[in-house]
Amino acid sequence: MFAHGYEIRTSDMHPIYSLSSGERLNHGSSIKLGDHIWLGRDVTILKGVTLASNIVVGIRSIVTKSILKPNSVVLGTPASIVKENIVWGRKMYHKTAYDDLTLKEFIPSKE
Structure with a gap:
């Protein structure tokens, strides 16, 4: 789920070159989600x-390194990382994670 205004940048948009060698210094790189x-x-x-x-x-947030x-x-x-061991759901209103059936595979059974 992506909110408004996100940017995913596989390059720096403009090249930077070394004056001594002429070599490009800032190559692009893939992003994996x-x-x-x-x-x-x-x-x-x-x-x-x-x-x-x-x-x-x-x-x-600006994500500069892999998580x-x-x-x-x-x-x-x-x-x-500020919090670990979480799960999230798309529904906006529910009292507990158990109320969101899309989370069923992530949440241990109450029984």
């Missing part, structure tokens, strides 16, 4: 980043 990712409003993900599955990225720990909340500039 796991399953069940939630990007908050105005999030930026930069080149070379991999996000594990079930990650929530907080509003206006390989699934089930995490990350935020900040640069983004870092």
Whole structure:
């Protein structure tokens, strides 16, 4: 789920070259997103980043390095893990995770 205003950048948009060698210094790189990712409003993900599955990225965060720990909340500039062992659902209103059937596979049974 991606909120409004996100950016996913596989390059720096403009090349930077070494004056001594003429070699390009800032090559582009792929971005890999796991399953069940939630990007908050105005999030930026930069080149070379991999996000594990079930990650929530907080509003206006800039992800500069890979987040390989699934089930995490990350935020900040640069983004870092602030909460682990989470799951999230798309429904806006429910009292517990058990009320959201889309989370059934993630949440242990109450019984």
